[in-house]
Amino acid sequence: MIAWTIYITFAGAVAALLLPRGISRWVALITTSAAFAISVAAFFSNIEFAQFSTIVRMPWVPVLGMNYHLAVDGISATMALVTGLTAVSAVLFSWDIADRPNEFFFWLLLVVGGSYGVFLSADLFLLFVFYELVIVPKYFLIAIWGSTNKEYGAMKLTLYSFFGGTLVFIGVITAYVTSGTLDLTRLATFAFEPQLQAWAFPVLFLGFAVLAGIWPLHTWAPTGHVAAPTAGSMLLAGIVMKLGAYGALRVAMNIFPQGFQMWRNWIAVIAVIGIVYAAAVALRQRDLKFVIGYSSVSHMGFVLLGLATAQALGISGAVLQMFSHGVIGALLFAIAGTMIYRRTHTRDLDALSRMSLSTALPFAAFAFVIASAASMGIPGFSGFAAEITILIGAWKAYPFAVWITGFGMVLVAAFTLRALRKSFFGDTPRLAGNVPALEPITFPEKLGAGLLMLATLAAGVYPKVLFDRILPAVEAMRIFK
Amino acid sequence: MSYLQLLRLASPETVVVVTTLVVLAIGLRNRQSPGLNILVAVLGLAGACAAVFMLPRSAVLFAGMLVISPLTSLFKVICLLLAFFTLLMARNLSSRNHAEYVGMILLATIGLMLLVGSEELLMIFIGLELLGLSLYVLAAFEKHDIRAVEAGLKYFLFGSTASAFTLFGISILYGMSGTTALAAIAQKLAGMPIEPLLAAGVVMTLIGFAFKIAAAPFHLWAPDAYQAAPVTSAAFIASGSKVASFVVLGKIVLIGLAPLHGSAGWHAMAGGWMPLLAVLAALSIVIGNFVALVQTNVRRLLAYSAVAHAGYTLLGLVAGGREGFSATLFYTTIYALTLLGAFGVVGAVRREMGNDDIRDFCGLSRRAPLLAGCMAIFMLSLAGLPPLAGFFGKFYLFSAALRAGGNHGLLWLVALALFGSLISLYYYLIVLKVIFVDAKQETAAVAAPQLDLLQRATLLALAGAIVLFGIMPQTLVSRILAALA
Numbered sequence: 001m002i003a004w005t006i007y008i009t010f011a012g013a014v015a016a017l018l019l020p021r022g023i024s025r026w027v028a029l030i031t032t033s034a035a036f037a038i039s040v041a042a043f044f045s046n047i048e049f050a051q052f053s054t055i056v057r058m059p060w061v062p063v064l065g066m067n068y069h070l071a072v073d074g075i076s077a078t079m080a081l082v083t084g085l086t087a088v089s090a091v092l093f094s095w096d097i098a099d100r101p102n103e104f105f106f107w108l109l110l111v112v113g114g115s116y117g118v119f120l121s122a123d124l125f126l127l128f129v130f131y132e133l134v135i136v137p138k139y140f141l142i143a144i145w146g147s148t149n150k151e152y153g154a155m156k157l158t159l160y161s162f163f164g165g166t167l168v169f170i171g172v173i174t175a176y177v178t179s180g181t182l183d184l185t186r187l188a189t190f191a192f193e194p195q196l197q198a199w200a201f202p203v204l205f206l207g208f209a210v211l212a213g214i215w216p217l218h219t220w221a222p223t224g225h226v227a228a229p230t231a232g233s234m235l236l237a238g239i240v241m242k243l244g245a246y247g248a249l250r251v252a253m254n255i256f257p258q259g260f261q262m263w264r265n266w267i268a269v270i271a272v273i274g275i276v277y278a279a280a281v282a283l284r285q286r287d288l289k290f291v292i293g294y295s296s297v298s299h300m301g302f303v304l305l306g307l308a309t310a311q312a313l314g315i316s317g318a319v320l321q322m323f324s325h326g327v328i329g330a331l332l333f334a335i336a337g338t339m340i341y342r343r344t345h346t347r348d349l350d351a352l353s354r355m356s357l358s359t360a361l362p363f364a365a366f367a368f369v370i371a372s373a374a375s376m377g378i379p380g381f382s383g384f385a386a387e388i389t390i391l392i393g394a395w396k397a398y399p400f401a402v403w404i405t406g407f408g409m410v411l412v413a414a415f416t417l418r419a420l421r422k423s424f425f426g427d428t429p430r431l432a433g434n435v436p437a438l439e440p441i442t443f444p445e446k447l448g449a450g451l452l453m454l455a456t457l458a459a460g461v462y463p464k465v466l467f468d469r470i471l472p473a474v475e476a477m478r479i480f481k
Numbered sequence: 482m483s484y485l486q487l488l489r490l491a492s493p494e495t496v497v498v499v500t501t502l503v504v505l506a507i508g509l510r511n512r513q514s515p516g517l518n519i520l521v522a523v524l525g526l527a528g529a530c531a532a533v534f535m536l537p538r539s540a541v542l543f544a545g546m547l548v549i550s551p552l553t554s555l556f557k558v559i560c561l562l563l564a565f566f567t568l569l570m571a572r573n574l575s576s577r578n579h580a581e582y583v584g585m586i587l588l589a590t591i592g593l594m595l596l597v598g599s600e601e602l603l604m605i606f607i608g609l610e611l612l613g614l615s616l617y618v619l620a621a622f623e624k625h626d627i628r629a630v631e632a633g634l635k636y637f638l639f640g641s642t643a644s645a646f647t648l649f650g651i652s653i654l655y656g657m658s659g660t661t662a663l664a665a666i667a668q669k670l671a672g673m674p675i676e677p678l679l680a681a682g683v684v685m686t687l688i689g690f691a692f693k694i695a696a697a698p699f700h701l702w703a704p705d706a707y708q709a710a711p712v713t714s715a716a717f718i719a720s721g722s723k724v725a726s727f728v729v730l731g732k733i734v735l736i737g738l739a740p741l742h743g744s745a746g747w748h749a750m751a752g753g754w755m756p757l758l759a760v761l762a763a764l765s766i767v768i769g770n771f772v773a774l775v776q777t778n779v780r781r782l783l784a785y786s787a788v789a790h791a792g793y794t795l796l797g798l799v800a801g802g803r804e805g806f807s808a809t810l811f812y813t814t815i816y817a818l819t820l821l822g823a824f825g826v827v828g829a830v831r832r833e834m835g836n837d838d839i840r841d842f843c844g845l846s847r848r849a850p851l852l853a854g855c856m857a858i859f860m861l862s863l864a865g866l867p868p869l870a871g872f873f874g875k876f877y878l879f880s881a882a883l884r885a886g887g888n889h890g891l892l893w894l895v896a897l898a899l900f901g902s903l904i905s906l907y908y909y910l911i912v913l914k915v916i917f918v919d920a921k922q923e924t925a926a927v928a929a930p931q932l933d934l935l936q937r938a939t940l941l942a943l944a945g946a947i948v949l950f951g952i953m954p955q956t957l958v959s960r961i962l963a964a965l966a
Binding site: 060062155158 | 861868872877879883896902907954
């Protein structure tokens with residue numbers, strides 16, 4: 001059933017392109033909602049989450065051993081869920097897009113459909129097809145509908161993604177040619193020689209990690225996020241960065257477990273540097289979207305640290321963090337991009353601090369407080385549940401890293417609070433005449449933000465419902481055998 | 482062997498020859514009849530296609546001068562198809578001598594078919610010359626356009642020099658082996674050490690083909706010919722000529738020179754044609770991609786990207802074997818279809834704007850969404866992005882190459898090719914950026930490109946084929962593999 005998320009989304013993309021421009025946004029909304037509903041239903045159904053169980057399997061190019069093969073386990077189901085959630089709210093936050101809406105929703109739905117495809121593929125070639133499919137739509141979304149320095153940001157992001165894709169390409173054909181199969185389940189039982197794993201693992205892992213924003217190849221992320229339109233940043237932070245982390249887990253670590261053991265210390269070092277470095281850089285940014293962009297890099301550092309622990313708990317925490325950051329990142333970008341920037345036409349923190357936005361846009365202020373709390377890792381929100389799990393997992397493997405990461409978390413709290421204070425609770429005394437007349441927050445915006453806030457709260461208050469599905473799937477992975 | 486039987490086995494070529502004569506005769510009587518010329522030519526190609534399907538499954542005439550096998554039949558059909566699309570594009574050529582133009586395309590098509598359908602060096606050379614001479618004329622056809630004439634002359638001078646090398650190389654091979662049939666040459670050469678004379682023969686033979694496929698450093702004619710020749714001629718040079726050259730190059734190295742393959746593996750370099758082609762491939766990928774970065778004219782950009790693509794395509798031959806050859810054939814076929822389509826779009830823009838610099842494409846997505854959409858498909862397929870055929874072609878080529886060079890010996894070449902395509906994405910995206918993003922200098926006075934139904938259908942068919950072969954590559958791959966069995 002969950003396979004229909006892919007078909008519905010791609011059909012919706014074509015429909016949005018060809019149907020009259022007035023209804024393209026409705027097409028997009030119906031499509032993403034339907035796919036989201038399916039992913040929710042699949043998430044709460046009683047399918048076998050501990051195994052990567054096949055949904056569809058058809059020969060595609062039999063002479064070369066390629067199959068159209070989809071499968072789902074707890075990790076895939078979780079990622080499909082966050083994809084659906086982010087997609088719906090991204091459409092809601094682009095409700096008033098006026099310029100070429102047909103093409104906009106076409107590209108947007110391609111990104112969403114390709115992401116569902118990556119999360120559900122059980123054939124390495126199929127996964128790679130979906131993975132590369134996502135690259136070009138991002139370029140057009142940013143270059144046509146973006147803002148600040150959009151052509152540069154779009155090109156940088158695209159070339160970084162394609163660079164990562166190139167490394168992945170090398171890893172994929174190496175695995176394919178050596179083992180003679182493309183089936184992920186069979187690849188996960190094939191014994192590759194340690195010498196091969198020693199070089200193939202870092203190539204494959206790094207290729208995926210570029211998209212996850214690994215330091216020092218993270219610079220595309222802030223630039224791209226800033227340049228992108230709101231829905232673009234939401235998809236980038238919410239889904240696309242997760243594609244990289246998911247690929248690193250599902251493909252690189254699962255195919256080359258010995259290579260992973262050889263390199264995991266380095267991954268942990270880089271992850272910790274990324275967490276602290278990005279948080280420190282975010283502290284110095286003047287543009288609100290840059291702050292959020294660097295915070296994304298910092299949060300994705302937690303995902304990489306979680307993966308590097310090689311503990312069931314740490315890796316589950318990483319998957320949970322992917323979900324959590326998908327929701328929080330999308331929410332933060334939605335507030336900064338649509339609720340603030342579209343109304344005030346500035347994202348400069350000093351300028352915003354003179355506007356007393358908390359009086360003008362109370363709902364936006366409320367949402368931003370929630371998002372900031374979740375982002376800082378306040379208990380009760382999903383960010384806390386995810387990061388504490390990662391740190392518990394990391395404590396056994398890398399106690400020293402936990403200390404440094406703790407310092408990084410202080411920095412995260414610092415820049416988040418700084419952004420929160422400057423953007424909404426500025427220095428200006430709240431005089432009656434000082435409140436700028438801004439268009440109130442619209443209903444679709446409230447709906448989209450409400451959806452995301454609900455998700456982060458739900459996952460924070462009751463993370464068990466996610467863990468019950470993620471943990472068995474993680475424990476079934478090859479590195480624990 | 483009676484003449485009747487010979488005529489039957491050579492019927493596709495014969496049909497095209499007759500068609501050529503008919504078109505030329507029409508042109509003598511009636512100078513202003515482009516529609517009629519095209520109609521007759523297309524009917525002739527259809528007849529030739531039907532004749533190919535009626536050929537026996539396999540036959541060998543005169544020690545390989547004319548070979549009929551599933552492979553030759555498949556590629557005769559593909560060459561006819563490419564000529565068909567070229568003719569559809571040639572409808573708008575505003576020349577007084579339209580019939581001669583069509584006749585030249587048909588003559589070149591005969592050259593293609595002879596090349597594809599022969600496994601004997603003399604016949605291959607005759608095919609090369611027939612093809613080459615027709616293409617020189619096609620390139621310089623607009624004889625009042627000084628740049629087209631320059632392009633034609635350049636093409637002719639480079640081409641004839643390369644032909645001379647090839648002829649010399651062939652004569653040395655003949656001297657060493659005492660035969661001109663590829664299979665017999667392979668038998669004679671087996672076990673023979675690579676003497677200097679033999680090496681000279683191999684290198685000289687390959688130079689001519691490196692010129693035909695525009696592999697660096699024998700690519701210098703390509704930018705001028707692609708840019709200044711009439712669009713249709715450039716399209717045919719870039720597509721049909723390339724496909725046939727790769728087919729025959731593959732046959733020469735994989736059949737005739739099979740014993741001399743050597744090795745291009747990183748730790749196991751050994752003398753032979755494999756390292757030679759590997760060096761050509763590496764040079765082409767690097768030079769083609771880097772020089773394409775700075776081009777401002779779309780056709781020139783396509784020419785340098787063609788150099789790079791020749792490099793990728795050579796990877797399959799370096800890999801060798803059935804799988805490598807099939808990957809090369811798949812890739813070159815897809816590439817030819819893509820480039821025909823891209824030139825179709827360029828031609829439409831050129832008719833409207835008078836030129837084909839990148840800035841002339843500015844805002845095309847608003848003026849002509851269909852053209853822009855097709856161009857996006859062609860460019861992204863060239864860049865190798867899914868779900869388009871170019872992506873599958875690259876995956877097939879690179880995995881075949883990696884598999885062939887035991888112990889990942891060809892990884893260096895594969896990695897180089899992959900980073901080449903990373904560079905290439907930049908310039909393809911620049912073209913698409915101009916089409917879809919830029920709209921600043923757009924003036925209201927510019928009319929949308931005039932496209933009649935037939936041209937729309939042609940472009941849509943080509944774009945559809947690229948998408949179709951990307952989603953269902955099985956349809957073509959299994960045919961090629963079956964033909965190579």
